[in-house]
Amino acid sequence: xxxxxxxxxxxxxxxxxxxxxxxxxxxRNATETFTTxxxxxxxxxxxxxxxxxxxxxxxxxxxxxxxxxxxFERNAARSGAKVHRAKDSRAAxxxxxxxxxxxxxxxxxxxxxxxxxxxxxxxxxxxxGITVVETDLGEYIIQIAGEGPSHIIVPAIHKDRxxxxxxxxxxxxxxxxxxxxxxxxxxxxxxxxxxLSAKAGISGANFAVADSGSIVIFTNExxxxxxxxxxxxxxxxxxxxxxxxxxxxxxxxxxxxxxxATGQMITSYLSVITGSxxxxxxxxxxxxxxxxxxxxxxxxxxxxxxxxxxCIRCGACLNACPVYRxxxxxxxxxxxxxxxGIVLTALLEGxxxxxNLLDATTLCGACGDVCPVKVPxxxxxxxLRASRVEQGLTSRTEQQAMAGFGKMMKSPMLFHLGQTAxxxxxxxxxxxGLDRTLGRMPRPVFKTFxxxxx
Amino acid sequence: MRIQLFGTCLVxxxxxxxxxxxxxxxxxxxxxxxxxxxxxxxxxxxxxGGYTRESRKAAEHFISVFxxxxxxxxxxxxxxxxxxxxxxxxxxxxxxLMRQKAEIIASRTYELTQFLVHVLKAHETGFLGNxxxxxxxxxxxxxxxxxxxxxxxxxxxxxxxxxxxxxxxxRCCGFGGIFMAKLPEVSMAxxxxxxxxxxxxxxxxxxxxxxxxxxxxxxxxxRRGSAVQVKHIAAVLAxxxx
Amino acid sequence: xxxxxxxxxxMDNAAKVAAEPIRVADGGAFQKALDDALAExxxxxxxxxxxxxxxxxxxxxxxxxxxxxxSVCVEEATAAxxxxxxxxxxxxxxxxxxxxxxxxxxxxxxxxxxxxxxxDDYFSAIGASPPTxxxxxxxxSRTADIELTLTIGVHGxxxxxxxxx
Numbered sequence: 002x003x004x005x006x007x008x009x010x011x012x013x014x015x016x017x018x019x020x021x022x023x024x025x026x027x028x029r030n031a032t033e034t035f036t037t038x039x040x041x042x043x044x045x046x047x048x049x050x051x052x053x054x055x056x057x058x059x060x061x062x063x064x065x066x067x068x069x070x071x072x073f074e075r076n077a078a079r080s081g082a083k084v085h086r087a088k089d090s091r092a093a094x095x096x097x098x099x100x101x102x103x104x105x106x107x108x109x110x111x112x113x114x115x116x117x118x119x120x121x122x123x124x125x126x127x128x129x130g131i132t133v134v135e136t137d138l139g140e141y142i143i144q145i146a147g148e149g150p151s152h153i154i155v156p157a158i159h160k161d162r163x164x165x166x167x168x169x170x171x172x173x174x175x176x177x178x179x180x181x182x183x184x185x186x187x188x189x190x191x192x193x194x195x196x197l198s199a200k201a202g203i204s205g206a207n208f209a210v211a212d213s214g215s216i217v218i219f220t221n222e223x224x225x226x227x228x229x230x231x232x233x234x235x236x237x238x239x240x241x242x243x244x245x246x247x248x249x250x251x252x253x254x255x256x257x258x259x260x261x262a263t264g265q266m267i268t269s270y271l272s273v274i275t276g277s278x279x280x281x282x283x284x285x286x287x288x289x290x291x292x293x294x295x296x297x298x299x300x301x302x303x304x305x306x307x308x309x310x311x312c313i314r315c316g317a318c319l320n321a322c323p324v325y326r327x328x329x330x331x332x333x334x335x336x337x338x339x340x341x342g343i344v345l346t347a348l349l350e351g352x353x354x355x356x357n358l359l360d361a362t363t364l365c366g367a368c369g370d371v372c373p374v375k376v377p378x379x380x381x382x383x384x385l386r387a388s389r390v391e392q393g394l395t396s397r398t399e400q401q402a403m404a405g406f407g408k409m410m411k412s413p414m415l416f417h418l419g420q421t422a423x424x425x426x427x428x429x430x431x432x433x434g435l436d437r438t439l440g441r442m443p444r445p446v447f448k449t450f451x452x453x454x455x
Numbered sequence: 456m457r458i459q460l461f462g463t464c465l466v467x468x469x470x471x472x473x474x475x476x477x478x479x480x481x482x483x484x485x486x487x488x489x490x491x492x493x494x495x496x497x498x499x500x501x502x503x504g505g506y507t508r509e510s511r512k513a514a515e516h517f518i519s520v521f522x523x524x525x526x527x528x529x530x531x532x533x534x535x536x537x538x539x540x541x542x543x544x545x546x547x548x549x550x551x552l553m554r555q556k557a558e559i560i561a562s563r564t565y566e567l568t569q570f571l572v573h574v575l576k577a578h579e580t581g582f583l584g585n586x587x588x589x590x591x592x593x594x595x596x597x598x599x600x601x602x603x604x605x606x607x608x609x610x611x612x613x614x615x616x617x618x619x620x621x622x623x624x625x626r627c628c629g630f631g632g633i634f635m636a637k638l639p640e641v642s643m644a645x646x647x648x649x650x651x652x653x654x655x656x657x658x659x660x661x662x663x664x665x666x667x668x669x670x671x672x673x674x675x676x677x678r679r680g681s682a683v684q685v686k687h688i689a690a691v692l693a694x695x696x697x
Numbered sequence: 698x699x700x701x702x703x704x705x706x707x708m709d710n711a712a713k714v715a716a717e718p719i720r721v722a723d724g725g726a727f728q729k730a731l732d733d734a735l736a737e738x739x740x741x742x743x744x745x746x747x748x749x750x751x752x753x754x755x756x757x758x759x760x761x762x763x764x765x766x767x768s769v770c771v772e773e774a775t776a777a778x779x780x781x782x783x784x785x786x787x788x789x790x791x792x793x794x795x796x797x798x799x800x801x802x803x804x805x806x807x808x809x810x811x812x813x814x815x816x817d818d819y820f821s822a823i824g825a826s827p828p829t830x831x832x833x834x835x836x837x838s839r840t841a842d843i844e845l846t847l848t849i850g851v852h853g854x855x856x857x858x859x860x861x862x
Contacts, residue, residue: 016640027844034845076825138851139842155842162844181843189851196852197765212825223798223838223853230795230830248823252816255781263841266714267781270853271833278829284788284795285829323627327644360638363631363645364503366598386505395504403501407509411516416495420468437639441674443469450462450471454478454490 009346011357014332015324024159028329031158035320038264039371046256055253056375059311062244063302069211069244070293076214080276082289090120093294097122097203097236098129100290104234106131106201110192112218112225113137114205115153115314116240116294119336119349122203133203134195136224141188145172151330153337154262154316159329192224202228202286206239207313208254209291212247215275216291219258219268226270235274235286240294242302242310248273254313257373261315297349306381309344311374318368318378324361333358340368340378347385356394359386420445457487458570459524461517461539463532464496465666473666476693477531477567483696484575491520497535502542503632514543518556521563527574528564531689533596533664534632536566541599566596567689568605568664578608582695584616589658590688591649591672592625593665606664606688613695619656626652630671646675653683660684662691703779703814704861710782714836715849717858718782720809727806727862728754734804734858735759735769742767742800746792749773749806749862764796770854771804772797774834777812777859778819781835784859785819788830797834803854805834809861 018024062069074084087093101109109126111133117123123133123144135144139156143149146168150156157165166179175187204225206216216237218225229235245251251273259265278285301310319325319339330338335346335358343362347355359382368378389395409416423430423445430439458481466474478488498513517539521528530536540561547553571577590610596602610618629635629645649672653661661683663669673685698706704720711718717734721727731753735741742764745751750773761767772792776785784805786794797803813819823831838853849855 012638012640015638019640019644031845080826080829136852137842138840142842155845157842158845160843162846165843181846182848184843185840185848185851192852213823213827215827221838222840222851224851226795226798226832227852230798247825248827249817249821251820255816267783267833267835269834269836269838271783271835273827273831275827275829275831278788281791282788282829283791283793323629323645324638324641327641327648359505360634361641363594363627363629363634365594365627365631367594367625367627370598383503383505386503387507388505390505390507399504403504403506403509406496406501407506407512410496410498410501410509410513413493413495416464423468437643438636441635441639441643442670443673445468446471448471450467450474451490451494453471453475455492 008354009334009357011332011334011361014334015328015361018328018332023161023164024329025327027159027161028326031152031155032320032326035264039261039317039320042260042264042266051253051257052373052375055257055373056311058245058250058253059374062246063242063307063310066241066244066302069246070241072211073209073214073244074293076212077276077291078214080214081279082214082276082291084291084293087292087294089296093120093238093292093296094122094125096292097238098126098131100236101126101131101201102129104201106234108132108134108199109201109203110134110136110195110199110228110232111203112205112220112228113140113156114203114238115336116205117203117238118150119296120238120294122238134192136192136195136228138185138188138222141192142168145169149331151338152316152319153314159331196227196231199228199232201234201236202232203236203238204229206237206243207258208245208251209239209243210248210251211244213275215248215273217251218272218274219270221269223270226272229272229274229286230284233287235289237289237291238294239291240296240298242298258313258315261317261371261373301348305384306344306348308376309341309348309381311376312341313374315373317371317373321367321371323363323365323367333361340382341376344378344381344385352389352392352394356389359389420449457489457526459489459491459521459526459528461494461497461521461528461530461535462490463530463535463666465670466531469670470666470687473531473687473689476687476690480689480693480696481529484577486575489524489526491524493520497538499534499538500632502538507546511546514546514557515553518543518553518560521560522556526563527570528560529567529570530564531567531664531687532666533566533593533600533602534667536564537595537599539564566600566602566664568609569600569602571692572605572608578612580697581612581614582609582692583697584613584691584695586660587617587619587656587658588613588660588662588691589619589621589653589656590624591621591628591661591663591668593663593668594625594627596664597625602664609688609692610662619658621656621661622652628668628671630667632667635671642671643675643678646671647679650675650679650681654681658683660686660691662686662688664688698814700809700812703812704809706814707777707779707782707812708861710779711859712782714782715857716782716836718861719859720861727860730860731771731804734860735771738769738802740767742770742796744772744792744796746790747773749808764793765799767800769802769804770796770800771806774805774807775811776819777807778816778833779812780815783833783835786832786834787828789828794830794832798853801850801854802856802858803834804858804860806860806862812861
């Protein structure tokens, strides 16, 4: 992945993406399909009421998060899981690696977890001599390709079937096919062997339930279930804001998450896993570890961006975003793309890294409209832009232009002068290579509207 | 009745004919128009860039220009009207005196189609026209002001013109204020996509309530060499006064 | 909603998610539905833990104790949920939940008395000490990771049949 100390060059990334016609066609197909399916899936339901309820529930949890985390830890431990608190990415990686090393495990199967991408787990484990096999089809594809996910729900959506076919033929040595059913069959065969021989499975969790100490995983393929019930060791990594109070609260999320993500009423599988295997049971890991990741979230909770932590990682905002639609996820150069990605990258990785990402929004508001938990994304993006200015991270030219603009807006005389100067100097301004910016605007008129009516 | 017209900086500087059309339109319905001198810009460009200090300056000036006047404030722009109605009070949330002034100004403010439909009932009178028209629903007008039906009611009341719905009408055209300047490649790609949907309707005219959007769409039309006309809704309606 | 209405809703929603629901009134019809569903199977696993599972008749030469290599698993679901057309499998009582995951076909039998109307009805009934694994299964396994083209039957079963008795 990119050097974490330098800022993400969004404009250059976007320009590259725009020249990739395969990518553009893939993004157009995917985002249109998802937005249509989501709209159909919510049409007959009291969506506003649901959104308000889950938003209120998420805020309640955030208000009492440390109590809920404590309660979860107690109940998870009671059910036989070992709970570890990881302050940051490094701590989480080290905890997971040491659990695996303690068991002399050199190969693990993994089901999709965005938070594991956030902590760059796979690269670290690889360096520590542990092979990670991604088992979600999209993650499997990008792992073979050596890329990161470009969407938080469908990680390989930027690739078309021919690209996947070529990739499999080259890297897996199978016969070329561009039929998704055949390609899925290839992955299924390879991964089944992995599942059956795996000594450990790593998963994320969509939610963690405080009252019962359970984790909840939504999947369609069945790989999540394979990773969490076949191996004798199961490690879960999840971030602390994923807590919900009790199992009775789960249905509200079941109704909103799949609909918002893929337009499905519910995913094919939904597993509620509570601790390790009990005597008399035939299902469950013998040993279960839950790594609770903070990585900056406690800092965010008390601040003005706390509502971002309501996010349930559905991806609806990505699908609705005109910019994301155009350029896909890799242009954002970060774990999380799209509107939620801009906010999270700024909050988790800092403004020095993320400041260019703040350009990647037209503030159209489509994201805020579709968020199932009412994260006020446009408001948060605006605030981050203001923060960017306060931190002096916009270009000097822009700051000077805005300062001049400020003076003109306050003084009619300067404003009129500016308009006249604009009219007169327009040919020269265009000559400064500003064709793509100011050059796309018409020339200021000779006689302004004010002059015509006064 | 008498209203106060805020022309907007784009109209004043680049599209004065829209301002003139707005005046013709309102006068036709018996409205007297005041045009407070000293008006400049609502401050939206600064606000969207995160320049809070500069947008406050613009807001203070706007408020000082209009507070001495009476009657509704009418603005032929969704983004400017939303700036005044939604963002001005927010800008002064820590200044009770200014906040109160901002709220009064906000409550007097109407976007043009809001005023035409809710106050003047202009859609009941209807208009005249010809050709095939489609409508781009700009973002702040649609999502921040929740003005969705009003432009449609007005356009559908044009006798002789065929109104056709634009697919994905409320999808962003890529203007986004400073976005157009900071990410021009993406802005142009979005405008191209918007133009594709416009061309799919077979319309000869595309209209909307915001010159920022119309300017961006107009640029796409120019680059494509298309014959589609771009007109502000004020101009469309002013051409068809009964 | 009456239990009859709940059952009808379940049948409707299960059909929508391609769970091939069949309702049977008596033991004869039950075995026939089972035989139909298992017609093409050559190796069948059944946990034989619940009473109804023990009553399932399977030809001896087709029965296997190995759910990993079996072509079908036939078992009783703990419950079903009408709102979504889902089956619920729990690890309670020694049931191997993964047995329904590995074979290519899953035949689930469920008592009409164990069908809950809504997700809330089911989840409020679980209590604070759930068994190690509760899995809701709604239709066959699927993916759309390649170009959003739907493929049915990935790691989990590609075919799910539900017999309501």
